Amino acid sequence: MSNAPKMDHAYDGIEEFDNPLPGWWKWLFVASIVYSPFYFIYYHGGGEGRSLSDLHSVALAENSRRQFGEIGDLQPTEEVLAYYMHEPRWVGVGESVYRTHCISCHGREGEGKVGPNLTDEHFKYINTLPDIAKVINEGAGNGAMPQWAGRLHPNEVVLVSAYVASMRGRNIDGRPPEGKQIPAWPEPPGEAP
Ligand code: HEC
Incomplete structure (x- = not known):
């Protein structure tokens, strides 16, 4: 049994406890919303070389250069x-x-x-x-x-x-x-x- 207070409604004898989400959880939720526009603008706002696919291409090219270093041109x-x-x-x-x-x-x-x-x-x-x-x-x-x-x-x-x-x-x-x-x-x- 929970010690939480009850909500003041009951339907067909069914009652509900008032169990709010923990504060830290709510703040994490709010923080991720506040963070998202900055993330979006930084990674998807057209900045050269910042998108995941750009970073992937850079990593691939880097890898080939390292591999090809051994055999030259x-x-x-x-x-x-x-x-x-x-x-x-x-x-x-x-x-x-x-x-x-x-x-x-x-x-x-x-x-x-x-x-x-x-x-x-x-x-x-x-x-x-x-x-x-x-x-x-x-x-x-x-x-x-x-x-x-x-x-x-x-x-x-x-x-x-x-x-x-x-x-x-x-x-x-x-x-x-x-x-x-x-x-x-x-x-x-x-x-x-
Ligand atoms: C969009 C389809 C397509 C792609 C993708 C493609 N090819 Fe071809 N390839 C063809 C066609 C069609 C021919 C034959 C052209 C003709 O008959 O005039 C051909 C011919 C060739 C030939 C000559 C074969 C012969 O009998 O002389 C080679 C070798 C070849 N391709 C290698 C590759 C390689 C390696 C790749 C990948 C880097 C590749 N092809 C990607 C369609 C493609």
């Missing part, structure tokens, strides 16, 4: 691509770029959807490893394949190209082969070019 040459397509850790970075930007058109496993199957031996625009980076940078088919230069870090282009190169020959069921059969990729150089 990669050029999409035959040797660089042949080397990195056999480096699981860096192919993994390429794979995460692929998962973020390419699945919608090329399928989860590269089996093809709107875009061609990337796991067979046939390609429309590709003969050599650097052609992969070229198609990714410049796009193809009048924008059916979008242009990624400027939207991806140059190292991301190289690493996603390495990932695409590594998918060849998995022959995942999907779109039928398009284009022509191309020569095998070259052997990787013994050490980082």
Whole structure:
């Protein structure tokens, strides 16, 4: 039983205690209301670089810089691509770029959807490893394949190209082969070019 005073009404014999919310609770409530406009203006009022999504982009960029610090600025040459397509850790970075930007058109496993199957031996625009980076940078088919230069870090282009190169020959069921059969990729150089 509560010692709180009773409210002075009763309905069908049901009475109600007068139990106010604790003072600290009410003040927390008031304080959060008073705080909210300042929070809103600070984080959502258009101040450059303050929104959560801006902070997230900054953190992502910072993370890539730290990661890419180790490998420097990669050029999409035959040797660089042949080397990195056999480096699981860096192919993994390429794979995460692929998962973020390419699945919608090329399928989860590269089996093809709107875009061609990337796991067979046939390609429309590709003969050599650097052609992969070229198609990714410049796009193809009048924008059916979008242009990624400027939207991806140059190292991301190289690493996603390495990932695409590594998918060849998995022959995942999907779109039928398009284009022509191309020569095998070259052997990787013994050490980082
Ligand atoms: C909006 C859909 C779309 C997205 C997103 C997309 N592609 Fe494509 N891609 C295409 C289409 C369509 C083609 C074929 C264009 C043509 O046939 O002219 C293509 C072609 C290619 C080719 C050349 C294939 C060949 O046979 O020569 C490669 C490699 C490629 N894309 C890689 C990627 C990568 C890597 C990404 C992510 C960074 C990506 N694509 C994102 C639609 C897309």
